[in-house]
Amino acid sequence: MSPLGTERTVVQDKTYFLQVKEHPWLSLISFIIILLVWEFVSRGQWIPPLFLPAPSAILLEGWGMLKTGLIFKHVLASLSRILLGFIMACIVGVAVGILIGFFSIPEAVGNPLIAATFPIPKIAILPLLILWLGIGEPSKVAVIALGVFFPMVINVYTGVKNVDPILIKAALSLGSNRWRIIRKVILPGILPMVLAGMKLGIGIALLLVVAAEMVAADTGIGFMILTAADLMETKKLMVGLITLSFLGIFFNWLFQKLEHFFIPWKH
Amino acid sequence: MRVLIDHISKTYTDRKGGRTETLQDVNFAIEENEFVVVVGPSGCGKTTLLNIIAGLLGPSSGQVIIEGRRLNSKPHTAVVFQDYALFPWRTVLQNIVYGLEEQRLIKSQQLDIAQKYIAMVGLQGFENKYPHQLSGGMKQRVAIARALATDPWLLMMDEPFSALDAQTRILMQYEISRIWEETHKSFLYITHHIQEAVFLGDRVVVMSRRPGKILEIIPIGLPRPRRENLVNDKPYLEYVDLIWNHVKDQAKEALEEKA
Numbered sequence: 001m002s003p004l005g006t007e008r009t010v011v012q013d014k015t016y017f018l019q020v021k022e023h024p025w026l027s028l029i030s031f032i033i034i035l036l037v038w039e040f041v042s043r044g045q046w047i048p049p050l051f052l053p054a055p056s057a058i059l060l061e062g063w064g065m066l067k068t069g070l071i072f073k074h075v076l077a078s079l080s081r082i083l084l085g086f087i088m089a090c091i092v093g094v095a096v097g098i099l100i101g102f103f104s105i106p107e108a109v110g111n112p113l114i115a116a117t118f119p120i121p122k123i124a125i126l127p128l129l130i131l132w133l134g135i136g137e138p139s140k141v142a143v144i145a146l147g148v149f150f151p152m153v154i155n156v157y158t159g160v161k162n163v164d165p166i167l168i169k170a171a172l173s174l175g176s177n178r179w180r181i182i183r184k185v186i187l188p189g190i191l192p193m194v195l196a197g198m199k200l201g202i203g204i205a206l207l208l209v210v211a212a213e214m215v216a217a218d219t220g221i222g223f224m225i226l227t228a229a230d231l232m233e234t235k236k237l238m239v240g241l242i243t244l245s246f247l248g249i250f251f252n253w254l255f256q257k258l259e260h261f262f263i264p265w266k267h
Numbered sequence: 268m269r270v271l272i273d274h275i276s277k278t279y280t281d282r283k284g285g286r287t288e289t290l291q292d293v294n295f296a297i298e299e300n301e302f303v304v305v306v307g308p309s310g311c312g313k314t315t316l317l318n319i320i321a322g323l324l325g326p327s328s329g330q331v332i333i334e335g336r337r338l339n340s341k342p343h344t345a346v347v348f349q350d351y352a353l354f355p356w357r358t359v360l361q362n363i364v365y366g367l368e369e370q371r372l373i374k375s376q377q378l379d380i381a382q383k384y385i386a387m388v389g390l391q392g393f394e395n396k397y398p399h400q401l402s403g404g405m406k407q408r409v410a411i412a413r414a415l416a417t418d419p420w421l422l423m424m425d426e427p428f429s430a431l432d433a434q435t436r437i438l439m440q441y442e443i444s445r446i447w448e449e450t451h452k453s454f455l456y457i458t459h460h461i462q463e464a465v466f467l468g469d470r471v472v473v474m475s476r477r478p479g480k481i482l483e484i485i486p487i488g489l490p491r492p493r494r495e496n497l498v499n500d501k502p503y504l505e506y507v508d509l510i511w512n513h514v515k516d517q518a519k520e521a522l523e524e525k526a
Contacts, residue, residue: 164352166348166350166352167352167354169318169323169346169348169352170346170348170352170353170354171365172322172323173321173322173323173344173345173346173414174345174365174366174369174413174414174417175343175366175369175370175417176369180369184365184368185354188354188356189356191356263356264397265355265356265357265397265398265399
């Protein structure tokens, strides 16, 4: 026997608690249980259905609104506002972001303007926009566009600043001029940041469209929720909330797909 | 064709007005078909010099002049950067044709030229991979093919193999030697690796520490083609020793300064 003795210590894996354990069934089961409890609480009149309608009742209400097409009218109104404002903001945001990111004079002019206007909650600008553009669609689209524009322009600006200068040098040494560098190096280089900006932006657009429709509209999901609340139609209100949840999930999925499609070199 | 590096100096001025002299009166020429290696300790301004020759940085004084004329092309140089500088959103093939797109060649010509250099650097079968799917050695092959494809008057390489492991590095040295023999262009190669300099160069420009100036220009009279057995030859080892003696004191000073 060695003079060190016979004691043996087994080395333990100290990182065991960091390992990610997956509980695929738990997620589903807990979701179902919560729905069941909710159903039970509502049916048992522990909370009056007027305040908390049962999931089944909401589902039925939603089905009815689908059949009459009432829900489509509101969803389409909201979606068209989102889409219009979102697309405008993306185009302008990317253009302005590149401009202030790549050229020093626009940067000097634009940066303080953005820093000063960015902190204003966009919904606070809606009354001013209504004054300027009227109570109709343009003011609502404009407030969404404003809300999406800022995260977009800031993301694009950061993206331009973070394009590896060595890639610009490589392009220059391969014969690109300034404009071709913007098209062939900056644009693809900022694509991941553009998509990240879009993801941020669509969340903000969803928020703003509901807020704007609650202020001044006669269609849209926001309008539907507000009028349902006024008439104590809690089921209808809940259908509105669930629709918003679905929209959010859908946009998330959509942008994930777009990312895979437009940024194949990252996957 | 001849590239004249005519009394180049470079001084950086920082925001506080502090001045750093990086290059001091660097003066030499790269002849047609010549393989020139610049060797020197880290921080001697080698990369600054390369950037100035490539037109990616302005000198404080002096100028770089390309002498001569060719019928079919404007004088242009190409650079292989230390960290590859591949466009991550472009596949191997798309990276290699980048310079050809900028020369406004038609698609079929671009592909013909790209195929030639893909074969030369041994990238067949990798055409549609993205850079992040390649090893360091493979990435540097892409960068070399991309630079060569533009048919430059002078190909410059800035420590191209310093990020590679030792074995890959040696293999790539053989490759570069072979590629130079095949293309017969002027090469300017920057390294801090003395053996590499002797193995590759027709002439070795030995530079001092900051401010970088030329200590010595040593013609390497070793026969070509140079292959791996060269590294055991006595003349090769003598050249290595000669250059080491030039830079030894410089390297020691640099080490002490950091300590």
